[in-house]
Amino acid sequence: xxxxxxxxxxxxxxxxxxxxxxxxxxxxxxxxxxxxxxxxxxxxxxxxxxxxxxxxxxxxxxxxxxxxxxxxxxxxxxxxxxxxxxxxxxxxxxxxxxxxxxxxxxxxxxxxxxxxxxxxxxxxxxxxxxxxxxxxxxxxxxxxxxxxxxxxxxxxxxxxxxxxxxxxxxxxxxxxxxxxxxxxxxxxxxxxxxxxxxxxxxxxxxxxxxxxxxxxxxxxxxxxxxxxxxxxx
Amino acid sequence: xxxxxxxxxxxxxxxxxxxxxxxxxxxxxxxxxxxxxxxxxxxxxxxxxxxxxxxxxxxxxxxxxxxxxxxxxxxxxxxxxxxxxxxxxxxxxxxxxxxxxxxxxxxxxxxxxxxxxxxxxxxxxxxxxxxxxxxxxxxxxxxxxxxxxxxxxxxxxxxxxxxxxxxxxxxxxxxxxxxxxxxxxxxxxxxxxxxxxxxxxxxxxxxxxxxxxxxxxxxxxxxxxxxxxxxxx
DNA sequence: TGCAGCATGTGAACTCTTTCACTAACTATA
DNA sequence: TATAGTTAGTGAAAGAGTTCACATGCTGCA
Ligand SMILES: NC(=O)c1ccc[n+]([C@@H]2O[C@H](COP(=O)([O-])OP(=O)(O)OC[C@H]3O[C@@H](n4cnc5c(N)ncnc54)[C@H](O)[C@@H]3O)[C@@H](O)[C@H]2O)c1
Ligand SMILES: NC(=O)c1ccc[n+]([C@@H]2O[C@H](COP(=O)([O-])OP(=O)(O)OC[C@H]3O[C@@H](n4cnc5c(N)ncnc54)[C@H](O)[C@@H]3O)[C@@H](O)[C@H]2O)c1
Numbered sequence: 001x002x003x004x005x006x007x008x009x010x011x012x013x014x015x016x017x018x019x020x021x022x023x024x025x026x027x028x029x030x031x032x033x034x035x036x037x038x039x040x041x042x043x044x045x046x047x048x049x050x051x052x053x054x055x056x057x058x059x060x061x062x063x064x065x066x067x068x069x070x071x072x073x074x075x076x077x078x079x080x081x082x083x084x085x086x087x088x089x090x091x092x093x094x095x096x097x098x099x100x101x102x103x104x105x106x107x108x109x110x111x112x113x114x115x116x117x118x119x120x121x122x123x124x125x126x127x128x129x130x131x132x133x134x135x136x137x138x139x140x141x142x143x144x145x146x147x148x149x150x151x152x153x154x155x156x157x158x159x160x161x162x163x164x165x166x167x168x169x170x171x172x173x174x175x176x177x178x179x180x181x182x183x184x185x186x187x188x189x190x191x192x193x194x195x196x197x198x199x200x201x202x203x204x205x206x207x208x209x210x211x212x213x214x215x216x217x218x219x220x221x222x223x224x225x226x227x228x229x230x231x232x233x
Numbered sequence: 234x235x236x237x238x239x240x241x242x243x244x245x246x247x248x249x250x251x252x253x254x255x256x257x258x259x260x261x262x263x264x265x266x267x268x269x270x271x272x273x274x275x276x277x278x279x280x281x282x283x284x285x286x287x288x289x290x291x292x293x294x295x296x297x298x299x300x301x302x303x304x305x306x307x308x309x310x311x312x313x314x315x316x317x318x319x320x321x322x323x324x325x326x327x328x329x330x331x332x333x334x335x336x337x338x339x340x341x342x343x344x345x346x347x348x349x350x351x352x353x354x355x356x357x358x359x360x361x362x363x364x365x366x367x368x369x370x371x372x373x374x375x376x377x378x379x380x381x382x383x384x385x386x387x388x389x390x391x392x393x394x395x396x397x398x399x400x401x402x403x404x405x406x407x408x409x410x411x412x413x414x415x416x417x418x419x420x421x422x423x424x425x426x427x428x429x430x431x432x433x434x435x436x437x438x439x440x441x442x443x444x445x446x447x448x449x450x451x452x453x454x455x456x457x458x459x460x461x462x463x464x465x466x
Numbered sequence: 467t468g469c470a471g472c473a474t475g476t477g478a479a480c481t482c483t484t485t486c487a488c489t490a491a492c493t494a495t496a
Numbered sequence: 497t498a499t500a501g502t503t504a505g506t507g508a509a510a511g512a513g514t515t516c517a518c519a520t521g522c523t524g525c526a
Binding site: 022025026028029030032033055091093094098107108110111112114115118121123161162185186187188192193200202204206207210212214215216217218219220221222 | 255258259261262263265266287288324325326327331340341343344345347348350351354355356394395418419420421425426427433435437439440441442443444445446447448449450451452453454455
């Protein structure tokens with residue numbers, strides 16, 4: 001920790017390094033998707049107003065998000081589509097290809113293995129693991145299923161950077177520990193439990209039940225109260 | 234102080250009805266999961282401090298979340314596990330079973346159909362749709378695949394309340410329009426595009442690519458800068 | 467019954483995020 | 497070259513969400 005001498009009585013001259021928020025990063029992903037579509041349509045420039053139209057965002061939001069990373073637009077004109085796309089990709093770390101492994105080739109795991117969008121966006125699934133003898137050694141959509149027993153060695157050998165965890169919750173933590181010991185610092189998990197990991201490992205959870213419960217909450221409130229608002233979308 | 238009897242029987246004069254945040258609802262889901270596990274272990278009471286340990290939450294956060302909905306604990310003791318579980322389930326609208334339909338029985342769709350946790354948590358998958366003639370009429374994990382042509386009629390007939398959309402992005406919007414016209418007000422979508430829906434329809438998006446890009450952003454920053462902080466977790 | 471200890475519930479402070487409002491800067495046109 | 501029109505960039509204000517801090521009120525025990 002530490003770093004920054006900040007904290008004195010200085011009223012912050014310039015919003016120093018700045019902390020980038022969770023939501024800003026997610027929005028960058030969305031801008032990127034839209035820019036890809038625009039580029040395919042040969043659109044040359046786009047204004048913050050048009051970019052904002054991809055959802056219920058405001059032009060100011062778009063400009064602020066981008067301003068954290070630099071000045072990419074031209075006043076009076078807008079942003080150059082192709083250029084901005086490259087910039088955002090760079091910000092998100094997508095100027096390189098990433099090596100992934102899928103652990104657990106069950107319902108979710110196989111869905112991931114077959115997903116065409118991943119390689120298109122820079123994610124190469126290099127390894128697939130399971131502990132089921134019937135699956136190990138078999139080809140799964142072109143990928144040989146490896147034995148979970150060799151998890152650490154194979155992750156290291158293939159220099160895997162990100163792992164998608166699609167195993168039962170009961171074994172998610174123990175597998176996580178091995179994954180972390182293999183130097184993997186990015187985990188996308190589908191198990192509905194909290195994973196304990198060191199500070200420098202990033203975990204994102206894809207929790208469908210949680211999202212469904214968000215919907216039931218919203219629907220229940222709305223059924224009882226007024227038919228709109230509550231700010232949920 | 235406390236709330237003096239203003240006019241009417243309106244509670245709280247200051248902090249008005251209040252808006253419940255997105256994050257509070259998600260945390261309630263997580264509390265609920267933990268409470269289920271605790272109940273299974275015959276734990277009788279739990280303090281906000283212990284509840285907070287499920288992640289990087291603070292006891293104050295837990296208490297604040299719950300306080301939006303009432304006073305469920307006992308000072309000096311904590312919260313009664315079983316009782317709190319029922320209360321939170323009620324808040325989230327889980328005191329009833331919900332009728333779901335899955336649209337698109339491809340990679341993701343079949344994963345959802347086979348997922349055991351859904352029925353356990355109150356979600357009954359009643360219908361499954363596809364437009365592929367080879368799939369229509371066949372049984373998929375016990376469920377007959379319906380023809381997408383009959384979407385609206387079947388949704389209405391079965392009084393479907395929530396739909397999970399697992400179709401290609403290219404057809405997601407048109408299917409959404411039909412779904413909405415059938416009175417469905419909750420949608421969980423896996424297509425990586427923004428869906429246009431009326432105000433009173435709630436949409437939640439499960440976007441794996443976005444989460445992966447969050448990881449690549451975090452990993453890139455960390456590779457370049459200091460090996461910790463930046464507030465990302 | 468009284469006392470010590472403990473954990474809730476909550477206004478208030480604080481921090482983070484979004485929106486506002488204005489200036490700077492470029493394009494297009496005449 | 498001047499001028500009108502447009503839009504990015506950005507401090508500052510406003511709005512949300514989180515954390516603090518403490519009084520309140522319960523439990524358990526002597
Ligand atoms: N299927 C869904 O729609 C869905 C929805 C939400 C959450 N999830 C979660 O995603 C995870 C995976 O779900 P699923 O439906 O794919 O389950 P699944 O049972 O179909 O697949 C799990 C796979 O993991 C393998 N496995 C089990 N133990 C292992 C081990 N120790 N090492 C390696 N592999 C092991 C199994 O052999 C199996 O292939 C679970 O945690 C589940 O709760 C699934
Ligand atoms: N598979 C993944 O891991 C993954 C990851 C992220 C996002 N997604 C997204 O989830 C969605 C589904 O992905 P998938 O991998 O399951 O795709 P898929 O192609 O395996 O399945 C799509 C299914 O939808 C059906 N379908 C197509 N058009 C239809 C129509 N008009 N009406 C009804 N059914 C129709 C197809 O027959 C097929 O069964 C896509 O939008 C995809 O981008 C998938």
